[in-house]
Amino acid sequence: MKKYLDVLKNCKLFENISADDLFVMLGCLGAKVVSFDKKYTIFAEGSPARHIGIVLSGSAQIYQVDYYGNRSILSEIGPSEVFAEAFACAEITAMPVSVIANEPSEIMLIDCDHILHTCKNNCGFHQQLIFNLMKDLAVKTILFHQKIEITSKRSTREKLLAYLMFQSKKANSPSFDIPFDRQELADYLDVDRSGLSVEIGKLKKEGIIDNRKNHFELL
Amino acid sequence: MKKYLDVLKNCKLFENISADDLFVMLGCLGAKVVSFDKKYTIFAEGSPARHIGIVLSGSAQIYQVDYYGNRSILSEIGPSEVFAEAFACAEITAMPVSVIANEPSEIMLIDCDHILHTCKNNCGFHQQLIFNLMKDLAVKTILFHQKIEITSKRSTREKLLAYLMFQSKKANSPSFDIPFDRQELADYLDVDRSGLSVEIGKLKKEGIIDNRKNHFELL
DNA sequence: CTTATTTTGTTGAAAATTCAACATACTTTT
DNA sequence: AAAAGTATGTTGAATTTTCAACAAAATAAG
Numbered sequence: 200m201k202k203y204l205d206v207l208k209n210c211k212l213f214e215n216i217s218a219d220d221l222f223v224m225l226g227c228l229g230a231k232v233v234s235f236d237k238k239y240t241i242f243a244e245g246s247p248a249r250h251i252g253i254v255l256s257g258s259a260q261i262y263q264v265d266y267y268g269n270r271s272i273l274s275e276i277g278p279s280e281v282f283a284e285a286f287a288c289a290e291i292t293a294m295p296v297s298v299i300a301n302e303p304s305e306i307m308l309i310d311c312d313h314i315l316h317t318c319k320n321n322c323g324f325h326q327q328l329i330f331n332l333m334k335d336l337a338v339k340t341i342l343f344h345q346k347i348e349i350t351s352k353r354s355t356r357e358k359l360l361a362y363l364m365f366q367s368k369k370a371n372s373p374s375f376d377i378p379f380d381r382q383e384l385a386d387y388l389d390v391d392r393s394g395l396s397v398e399i400g401k402l403k404k405e406g407i408i409d410n411r412k413n414h415f416e417l418l
Numbered sequence: 419m420k421k422y423l424d425v426l427k428n429c430k431l432f433e434n435i436s437a438d439d440l441f442v443m444l445g446c447l448g449a450k451v452v453s454f455d456k457k458y459t460i461f462a463e464g465s466p467a468r469h470i471g472i473v474l475s476g477s478a479q480i481y482q483v484d485y486y487g488n489r490s491i492l493s494e495i496g497p498s499e500v501f502a503e504a505f506a507c508a509e510i511t512a513m514p515v516s517v518i519a520n521e522p523s524e525i526m527l528i529d530c531d532h533i534l535h536t537c538k539n540n541c542g543f544h545q546q547l548i549f550n551l552m553k554d555l556a557v558k559t560i561l562f563h564q565k566i567e568i569t570s571k572r573s574t575r576e577k578l579l580a581y582l583m584f585q586s587k588k589a590n591s592p593s594f595d596i597p598f599d600r601q602e603l604a605d606y607l608d609v610d611r612s613g614l615s616v617e618i619g620k621l622k623k624e625g626i627i628d629n630r631k632n633h634f635e636l637l
Numbered sequence: 638c639t640t641a642t643t644t645t646g647t648t649g650a651a652a653a654t655t656c657a658a659c660a661t662a663c664t665t666t667t
Numbered sequence: 668a669a670a671a672g673t674a675t676g677t678t679g680a681a682t683t684t685t686c687a688a689c690a691a692a693a694t695a696a697g
Binding site: 263284285337338343352 | 482484488490492503504505506507508510514515545548549551552553555556557558559560562563564565566567569570571572608
C-alpha cells in the first residue's frame, strides 16, 4: 500500500486524515487493490453497487449504453479520483452505468458498507470520511451540472465550444489536451462522430481553434 | 415552525432525528422561513451560494439560461425536498444556476456554514445531519444520471419516451401527471417546443400514449 | 519496411430539428 | 359574458444532424 501514498494523499476522500491513520483505516475498511487491463470492465451495468472505486493509476470511463446501442460517456476518471460513490452511498441495488479501465489501471475498492454502517459514531476518521464523502458528492453534483450545461446546447458546434471552454478553464490555459479520441468526444457530447469532425474542421478554418489530435487551443 | 412538522419529518435531511431535536436544531442552525410569490427568484445565478433550501410548500425550479437565451430546466423541486445543497456544500462562491418559485411557496433557508463548520464534533444531530446530507447528495447524483440518460437521447421522440417512462416508474403507474407545461417540458428535454407538440401528437395517433394537458398515460 | 488495423476526415442523401408565423384552445381578468 | 392574455397545436421552409460509405491518415503488428 505504501507505494500508493502519494495518490491517496491527493484523494479528496482522505483529506484531513494523516498518513498513519490512513493506512490503519484502509485496513479497517478492507480496502483492496485490483488491476485491470485496457478496456476491461471494472463495474458492469446491472451488477450490485457495493464498492467505491479509487483510481490509483491509469484511468477509467463511466458510460451508459441505451436500447439502440448508443453509448453515452458520463465522465472520465483520473488518478486520485473516486467513482461509483453515489451508487454505493445511495444504497441502490444495481449499477445504472458501466465503468471500464481506459488503459491498464490499478483500482482501489472499498466496500461502502464499511464506510456507512460500521462503527458509525466512535472513531474520528470515520466521521471525517463521511464528511469528505459528502464534499466529494457535492463537487460531483456540480460537475454534472457542468456536463448538462454542455450537452443541453442544441448544436454540435455549441456543445463542442462549451466543452472546450470548460477544459481550457480547468487547465488554466487556452492550450490543453483532452482525454478523449473523436468517437469518445462524440459520445460525451451526445453527437454524431462525423458531424463532430466536420465541426472541428470548420472551427479550425475559421481561426477560432487550433487542434492536432487530442491537443486543442482556443485562439 | 410547528405547522411545518409534517413536511420537515418527510425531509430526508432530517431522517433519524426526533421532532424534539429537530426544532432545537433548527434554532441552532438559524433556519428561517421565507415566502415567495409565483415566478419569484429564490436564488439568482451568480449570487453567493451560502444557503440550503427546503421546500415547505409550493414548488421550485432549477434552471440555467445560456448566452443565447436558451433556458434549460435541471429539475423540479417539491415539498420536503432540498435544493442548492451541492453548491453550498462544495463551498463554491457563486450559484451556477437560478432557482425560482413555481407557485406561491414557503422556503426554509439554512446557512450551510452552520451545518458544515459549527460544533463539528460534539452534538449528535450534527453528525446525523452530515450523514443525511451525504445520502441526499448521493441520491441527487443518481437523479442527474437519470436526467442525462434522458437528454442524451438523440431525438425528441426518444427523449420524451424516456422521460415518460421514468415518470411512470416514479408514479408506480402507467398513468401520471407531469410537473411541466409544454414549454417547460421542452426546456427540460432540451428540445424545441413545437417539435415536442408534434411528437406528442404522433405518439397519441399511434396509440402509444394518451394525454390530456399535464396528464399522460402509457398504453 | 510492409501490411494490417484503427482512427479520423469527407461527402451526399435522408431524416429530424429548429424557427417563425399563425390558428386554436384554454385561463384569467374585467 | 366578453375581452385580453397565455398556452398549445400546426405548418412549411431553412438549417442541422444523422447515417452510410468511403478515402486518407495514423498506429500497431508482422
